[in-house]
Amino acid sequence: MLGSMFWFFEYRFTILPxxxxxxxxxxxxxxxxxxxxxxxxxxxxxxQLRNTQ
Structure with a gap:
């Protein structure tokens, strides 16, 4: 969607991160x-029960 709005925007998905x-x-x-x-x-x-109340 952003790629069609901005001519300078290029989206590349990288799997390494x-x-x-x-x-x-x-x-x-x-x-x-x-x-x-x-x-x-x-x-x-x-x-533990005493601390939950």
Whole structure:
């Protein structure tokens, strides 16, 4: 759409940035839940229920 509006605009999709960010997102998607689970596992179930209210 922008290409038809501006004569000087040229759109080229490059796959390299996508390929570079996919491993980072997979790592974050694995690391953050593991860290949260380890943090929650330190407390007892009663303490976790008490903190939710």
């Amino acid at each position: 996508v390929l570079l960010t996919i491993p980072v997102f997979f790592l974050l998607g694995w690391l953050i839940p593991c860290m949260m689970y380890d943090n929650a596992a330190k407390c007892s179930v009663v303490e």
